[in-house]
Amino acid sequence: MGVGPLTGVRVVEGGEGIAVAYAGKLLADQGATVVKVEVAAGDPLRHWSAATPDRPAPGTGALFAFLHAGKTFEDADTARADVVLAGPGWDGATPDGATVVRITPFGSDGPLAGRPSNEFTLQGWCGLLSACGTKDSPPLQMGAGPGQWATGAVAALAALAGRRAGDGVEIEVSALEVMAVALNNYPTLYRVLTGGAAALSRGGDWPSVVQCKDGWVGFCIFTGQQWADFAAMMGRADLSHDERLLTMRARSQHRPLVESVLRPWLAEHTAAEIHELGGLFRVPVALIGNGESVFEMPQVVERGVFIDNAAGFRQPRPPILVRERTPAAVRPAPPRGRRPLDGVTVVDLTAFWSGPYATHLLSTLGADVVKVESPRRPDGMRNATVAPPGSPNWLEFGPTFHAANPGKRSVTIDFSVPAGRELLLDLVARADVFVENFTPRVLANADLDYDVLRARRPDLIAVRMPGFGLDGPWANHSGFAQTMEQTSGVGWLTGTPEGEPLVRSTIDPIEGMHAAFAVLAALEERERTGEGRLIEVPMLEVALNIAAEPAITWSAYGHRLDRQGNRGPRAVPQGVYACAGVERWVALSIETDDQWASFVELLGRPAWAVDAELANRAGRRDAHDAIDEELGAWFAGRDRDATVEQLLTAGIPAAPVWDQTDQDALPQLVARQFFQTVEHPFAGTLGLPGIGMRSPDLDLAYRAAAPTIGQHTDEVLRGILGLGDDDLARLRADGAIA
Numbered sequence: 149m150g151v152g153p154l155t156g157v158r159v160v161e162g163g164e165g166i167a168v169a170y171a172g173k174l175l176a177d178q179g180a181t182v183v184k185v186e187v188a189a190g191d192p193l194r195h196w197s198a199a200t201p202d203r204p205a206p207g208t209g210a211l212f213a214f215l216h217a218g219k220t221f222e223d224a225d226t227a228r229a230d231v232v233l234a235g236p237g238w239d240g241a242t243p244d245g246a247t248v249v250r251i252t253p254f255g256s257d258g259p260l261a262g263r264p265s266n267e268f269t270l271q272g273w274c275g276l277l278s279a280c281g282t283k284d285s286p287p288l289q290m291g292a293g294p295g296q297w298a299t300g301a302v303a304a305l306a307a308l309a310g311r312r313a314g315d316g317v318e319i320e321v322s323a324l325e326v327m328a329v330a331l332n333n334y335p336t337l338y339r340v341l342t343g344g345a346a347a348l349s350r351g352g353d354w355p356s357v358v359q360c361k362d363g364w365v366g367f368c369i370f371t372g373q374q375w376a377d378f379a380a381m382m383g384r385a386d387l388s389h390d391e392r393l394l395t396m397r398a399r400s401q402h403r404p405l406v407e408s409v410l411r412p413w414l415a416e417h418t419a420a421e422i423h424e425l426g427g428l429f430r431v432p433v434a435l436i437g438n439g440e441s442v443f444e445m446p447q448v449v450e451r452g453v454f455i456d457n458a459a460g461f462r463q464p465r466p467p468i469l470v471r472e473r474t475p476a477a478v479r480p481a482p483p484r485g486r487r488p489l490d491g492v493t494v495v496d497l498t499a500f501w502s503g504p505y506a507t508h509l510l511s512t513l514g515a516d517v518v519k520v521e522s523p524r525r526p527d528g529m530r531n532a533t534v535a536p537p538g539s540p541n542w543l544e545f546g547p548t549f550h551a552a553n554p555g556k557r558s559v560t561i562d563f564s565v566p567a568g569r570e571l572l573l574d575l576v577a578r579a580d581v582f583v584e585n586f587t588p589r590v591l592a593n594a595d596l597d598y599d600v601l602r603a604r605r606p607d608l609i610a611v612r613m614p615g616f617g618l619d620g621p622w623a624n625h626s627g628f629a630q631t632m633e634q635t636s637g638v639g640w641l642t643g644t645p646e647g648e649p650l651v652r653s654t655i656d657p658i659e660g661m662h663a664a665f666a667v668l669a670a671l672e673e674r675e676r677t678g679e680g681r682l683i684e685v686p687m688l689e690v691a692l693n694i695a696a697e698p699a700i701t702w703s704a705y706g707h708r709l710d711r712q713g714n715r716g717p718r719a720v721p722q723g724v725y726a727c728a729g730v731e732r733w734v735a736l737s738i739e740t741d742d743q744w745a746s747f748v749e750l751l752g753r754p755a756w757a758v759d760a761e762l763a764n765r766a767g768r769r770d771a772h773d774a775i776d777e778e779l780g781a782w783f784a785g786r787d788r789d790a791t792v793e794q795l796l797t798a799g800i801p802a803a804p805v806w807d808q809t810d811q812d813a814l815p816q817l818v819a820r821q822f823f824q825t826v827e828h829p830f831a832g833t834l835g836l837p838g839i840g841m842r843s844p845d846l847d848l849a850y851r852a853a854a855p856t857i858g859q860h861t862d863e864v865l866r867g868i869l870g871l872g873d874d875d876l877a878r879l880r881a882d883g884a885i886a
Contacts, residue, residue, distance in 0.1 A: 152179020152470075153673035153681070158228055159183065159307070161219070163235025164191055166293065167323060168251050169215040170300030171233050174662075175307060177466040178669045180231075182219040185240060198697060199707035201717035202766035210704035211697055213459035231307045247310030248318045249303050255322040255842075258819035264743075264801045265323075267293040268714070268722055272735030273816070274327040275335060275808025277724065280642070280652055281350040287724050287733055287805045288350075289714050290331065290652050291641020297694045298330040298654075299323040299840070301661035306841045308668035309513050312488035319843040325822055326840035328811055329551075330657045333501075334837070335808040336823075337547035341534045341831060353396045354403050357436060357634055357649040360414040364649065365422050366434035366634030368627070370396060370500075371528055374431055381429040382413045396532075432626045434634035436649060439698030440708045442637055447622040453689055454699070461704035464696055467689040468666045471618070472598060472682040486847045487514025492671070493868075494581040495520060495572075496556065499527040501653075502629065502687060503585035503613050504552040505660030510581070510667060511555040512839055512848055518575060518864055519553065519855065523560040523886030526857050527553075543857060544830040550854045551836050554826055558855035559864045560886050563594055568884035572596070574869050577604040581667055585613035587624045598682045607680035609670040611663050617686040627687065629656040636691035637698050644713045659690045720768040721775045724805055725783035732788040733805035736779070736795065741765065746798045751782065811837070828853035861885055 154175060161172035162185040169191075176182040186194075193212040197205035227243045234242070234250045242248045253270060254260040260273070271277050271289055281288035303321045310317035339345075355367045369378050372395065376388035387393060387409065392402045399406050414422070419435055426433025437445060443454055443462065454462045492515040496507040504519075504527070511517040521527055527549060535545040559575075562568040573596075576582055582601060584591065591597055591612075602608050612618060615627030633639045633651040643650040663685045670681045692699065698709040714723045719737040726733055738744050741764055748757045756778055761767040768775060783791065788804050795802035806814055812823050812835055820842075823835035836850060865871045865885070879885045 152177070153669040154178040154180035156676075157181070157230050157311075157672075159231040159233060160185060160229040160240070161233040161235070162240050163233070163238035163251070164193070165236055166193070166215070166296040167299040167303060168233050168235025169193065170297055171249070171251070171303035171307065172219060173215050173217075174301065174304040174466075174665060175231070176218040177468070183229075184216055184219045184221050186221065187237070197705060198701050198709055198717040199705035202764075202769060208459060210457075210459060210461050210700045213457055213461075214463045214696055214700055217457060230311065233303060233307065245315040247307055247316075249306045249310065249321060250318070251299060251303050251321045251323070253323045254816055255325070255820055256320055258816045260324070260816040263796045264799055265803070266719065266737050266739060266801045267295050268716065268719065268737040269735050269801045269803040270295055270323055270327055271331065272724070272803030272805045273324055273814070274331055275806050275811050276327065276331040276652065277733075277735060277805045278731075278808045279332070279335070279350055280650065282647065282650075283349075283351040285350065285644065285647070286714075286726070287735075288643065288650070289716070290638075290654065291711055292638045292695045292697065294638065294654050294658065294694050295323060295327040295331060298658045298661060299326045301658060301665060302326050302840045305509065305661060305665040305668060308665065308672060309488040309841075309846070310843070311672070312668065313486060313846055317843060317845040319841050319846065321841050322820070324816060325820070325838060328817065328822070329837050329840065330661075331652065331654050332808050332811065333653060334547045334551040336810070336812045337551055337834060337836075338534065339809045340834065341545050341547055351400070353630070354400055355406065355410055356630065356651055357639055358410070358414060359648075360417055360419050360422060362418045364436040365414070365419045366436055366631065366639065366651070368432040368434075368630035369399070370432070370628055371531060374626075375399070377429045378431045381425050381431055382409065384409055427622070427625045430626050432628055432631045434627070434631045436640065437635045437637045438640040438708060438710070439637055439695075439702040442635075442692065442695075442699055443703070445635070447616050447620045447688070448692070451617050451620045453692060459704075461700055463700055463703070464689065464692040467662055467685060467693050469684040469686075470681055471684050473679045486845065488668075488846065489514035492516070492581065493579045494518065494583060495575050495579040497582070497584035497586070498613070499585065500529045500628065501548055501552055501656035502659040503583060503663070504529065504549075505657045506611070506613070506663035506667075507556065507583055508552045508554070509660065509664035509839055512850065514847075515581070517556040518579075518860075518868070519556045519558045520561050520563075520572065520575075521558055521857060522562055522564075523858065524562060526560075530857070541830045541856075544828070550828065550831060550834055553854035554836055554850040555852050556855055557860035557864055558858055559861045560858035562884055562886070563596070565883050567879055567882040569594060569596070571865075571869075571879065571884055573600070573604050576601050576608065578868055579605065580609060580671070582608055582610040583613070583663065583667075584611075587626060588612075588614055588618050589624050602680060605680070607674055607678060609667060609674065609681050609683070611667060611683045611685060613659060613663055613685050613687065615687045617688065618684055629653040629687070632687045632691040635688060637695040638691060641695075641698060641709060641711050643711045645711060649711065655687060655691045655694065658694060659685060659687045662690050715772065719801075720765050721772060721779065723776060723779070725779050727783050727786050727788040727791060729788070731805075731807070734783055734788055734791055734795075735803045735805055737801045739801065743800050744768065747795075747800050750794060750798050750800070754778075824850050826850055826853040829856065858886065
């Protein structure tokens, strides 16, 4: 056990599955003593390998070794625990005074509580499957199982939030609720803000992962400026300002035009050439990674991202890196309360989704988040608006912006001018936390590196969230969530074997979860030592941890995991099957031989199903094509919801492929009041999804809708800095605020 921000914190981890194990890993990586409680037969992950899914792994499974490195396996004395992580299957005691985090698939109540599930069926319930795939494919799963890793990150955050709130706090983390946000980009808000025009559509944004001269290359062309730069990069400046191509949605609608320009250009250039051009033109371009190739990427090699595990393989290092500590006088601990971050002030320079989601979590936990936007270039996610450009208040109708920014205060400061830079530093001097997610050159160019910030606030906690890291050959390359999924190998596992790798833009909120967790860990350390910290949370390294299994499987066993459509190593049969009606699918995932036996009974024991070869998973895997043909005929013509109910009652993991745009009608989410209503002055009444954790001991209600641009400029500068009318007038005249 190393020394870290959580040194002295004792955690007992019980139960099974990736989510609880990853929560414990995050806490252990930050210095907590984590005691793993294992049932007598051993955690099923101990014997698991995706390389040999139908027989036990030789020795301890590599995934188990990765998730539990640094933990102890002594007999758990829960009476000494500060935190109990209670995963599925946990039945141990919980001591008085400890923070207890209970991780369940659906939550403790509602119509789905206690029903069978797994990552695949939860992707069906949360709406991801409905929108993942292509216009010609059935719904497809997202590879690498990101939902369970995201749930673990929220559980780790919940553990520290509970500790700050007081003794004996109990928090519940629902995987469905975490995945409803992390694996979907607020589809119900798109429906509401477009007046119902946001219809279900598979196929995603394009261009994404496409073939070039020597293989694959990935793109994420988000803003109009990026499209203009991309068109110039291809030698087609004539298309830079073509209104048919200025937004992702418009490019998807005019895909034949984009393909006619892009594919001939790609055929003449290698992936390395295109990647280098992307860096020069500041266009997000990715080399396509998989479990084998990620080890050789220059950025990963130079930064030493992969480290040795004592079990004999290479693994990604923890994605939360402490760059510097800064000593200061010890400050008194803040009062405990129902909002864990009451009294904490955050200066938020983040934009788009990953950074704003981190500060959204901090705001929901009670922090006063001051969102700093440039008057000339506000948060880029405001441009992802459903209102026509140039219409009244058109930047105030961005669904993702609304969902990731409730309760914050927006201040417009141009820190590229001297007066604005000084104003920002005055705010930093009065803040506890500073968060940004630019490429590294932005703060360097503005002379706002950490040594400048800590000169104003010595015990400042600064979190930087670059795409690729603060150094390395790709440090200043642009990148979004899609870029990181393409690079890390997540995209490699999504799609059909014969098709293009697909991405779903989930790493943004998952990185935000990790960054918020890092802030709470640093606050805990500061209260103990008085030290501030510079913390680096690179998006690529978060993605590599989410995609740890394919990399570990290659390193430990020499077996590369590839995309298999809806099939996977853990369950056979697994797939989506069409029922009566249009877009009425059932997601079925049979993990055990006992579940198969129950399914055979439900089918009425047809001759094909009682074949002895199918009684074990290996036999079913060999016969998967034939099983799919029989199941396709059985599901056809059946009512979707009635069939799902039959399957669940029989103990078989199943789900409807729920239309993601109707998340707010899913009975489980309705019963648990997952959506919170806020009133926005322009967008009106909006239902915003929760953050995946809930507790009778915490107030997690959103305090206000997302701010309009600069809504709180005068309020914040008067209230925090004590400025008067003359000061504000001078700052406006200097162009520092607007």
